[in-house]
Amino acid sequence: MTLNLNFVRSQYPVFQNPETAQWAFLENAGGSYVPHQVIERLNHFFKYTKVQPFGLFDSSVAAGEAMEAAYRCLAELLNTDPDQLTLGPSTSMNFYVLAQAIRPGLKAGDEIIVTNQDHEANIGCWRRLSEFGIVIREWQIDHQTGELDIEDLKNLISSRTRLVCFNLCSNIVGTMNDVKAINEIVHNAGALAVADGVSFAPHGLADVNDLGDDLFLFRTYKTFGTHIGVMWGRRDVLAELESQSHYFNADKPLYRLNPAGPQHAQIAALAGLGEYYDALYDKHFTDSSLSRHERGVKPMKITLDWLKQHLDTDASLNEITDMLTRAVTLAEQAASDTVGPDGRASNGA
Numbered sequence: 001m002t003l004n005l006n007f008v009r010s011q012y013p014v015f016q017n018p019e020t021a022q023w024a025f026l027e028n029a030g031g032s033y034v035p036h037q038v039i040e041r042l043n044h045f046f047k048y049t050k051v052q053p054f055g056l057f058d059s060s061v062a063a064g065e066a067m068e069a070a071y072r073c074l075a076e077l078l079n080t081d082p083d084q085l086t087l088g089p090s091t092s093m094n095f096y097v098l099a100q101a102i103r104p105g106l107k108a109g110d111e112i113i114v115t116n117q118d119h120e121a122n123i124g125c126w127r128r129l130s131e132f133g134i135v136i137r138e139w140q141i142d143h144q145t146g147e148l149d150i151e152d153l154k155n156l157i158s159s160r161t162r163l164v165c166f167n168l169c170s171n172i173v174g175t176m177n178d179v180k181a182i183n184e185i186v187h188n189a190g191a192l193a194v195a196d197g198v199s200f201a202p203h204g205l206a207d208v209n210d211l212g213d214d215l216f217l218f219r220t221y222k223t224f225g226t227h228i229g230v231m232w233g234r235r236d237v238l239a240e241l242e243s244q245s246h247y248f249n250a251d252k253p254l255y256r257l258n259p260a261g262p263q264h265a266q267i268a269a270l271a272g273l274g275e276y277y278d279a280l281y282d283k284h285f286t287d288s289s290l291s292r293h294e295r296g297v298k299p300m301k302i303t304l305d306w307l308k309q310h311l312d313t314d315a316s317l318n319e320i321t322d323m324l325t326r327a328v329t330l331a332e333q334a335a336s337d338t339v340g341p342d343g344r345a346s347n348g349a
């Protein structure tokens with residue numbers, strides 16, 4: 001199945017505008033462009049339901065339903081249930097809140113492993129816990145390749161390890177880390193696997209149960225959506241976390257790990273993601289028996305295959321095409337800057 005590129009383009013208003021249609025912004029930090037389905041839901045929310053949701057009058061009921069539709073849609077796409085999702089303002093904020101929620105369950109001397117291949121979002125919040133006597137160990141990259149060696153994790157992990165915080169795909173070197181192998185080591189040690197999926201998410205629609213992490217975080221603005229951070233957790237793990245919300249939300253699964261009020265319109269708009277994947281699927285495939293997750297995976301795969309095929313043939317791009325371990329990546333020749341003199345990887349976006 002070949003990607004119908006014109007159809008994909010037609011989903012994005014940015015390509016209808018003569019000025020922006022000339023450009024392909026490949027800067028990962030800026031996030032992805034947004035399809036019309038998401039934009040229309042955002043506009044609709046602001047035009048017709050910009051009120052306190054979940055009330056008794058019509059527009060308030062509609063606002064609440066629009067938000068619930070988005071939770072349902074995200075859950076279907078990730079192959080999970082809405083009550084396992086927290087939708088916060090960003091991944092960094094979700095990690096920060098998560099660290100605070102986990103802290104009461106830790107004691108001095110407990111260990112957390114972070115990597116120096118991660119974004120600061122999944123490092124700094126854990127390092128701060130050293131104030132409470134938590135010992136932070138660093139799983140370090142090979143300074144020549146930027147890769148994490150799984151043997152090093154085996155040497156670092158111990159019966160004191162409570163968490164291993166790592167990325168599924170590095171935003172610096174583009175490596176897809178072997179999540180299942182990592183999770184096996186982490187779980188055999190009785191620890192929790194906390195995975196940053198921000199750079200992974202644009203390269204594969206996660207089936208969170210299949211991945212097997214305990215906590216998985218990513219951000220929808222890099223996957224065609226609004227600026228929302230998604231945090232998924234295993235139910236039994238979530239149950240052990242201390243609520244960080246307003247006291248009256250402490251028992252509400254969707255809100256107990258969000259210290260603020262939810263971003264109504266931005267959340268509601270995310271139901272458009274499912275509609276976008278549906279449109280791509282329906283254009284390219286016919287089997288109507290698939291789950292929403294499966295319907296999302298297929299168009300994403302042909303999109304990435306298309307990209308890979310075109311990168312392979314364009315010698316002007318400095319491409320990395322080993323799909324077994326690398327995300328499809330366009331890299332500028334600035335690799336020498338990615339590892340600083342102290343061995344820490346540069347952590348831009």
Ligand SMILES: Cc1ncc(COP(=O)(O)O)c(C=O)c1O
Nearest residue numbers: 090091092119121171198219349
């Ligand atoms: C791999 C990775 N993790 C985390 C983040 C932080 O995401 P947020 O901007 O949602 O806090 C980024 C940001 O680009 C990232 O690339």
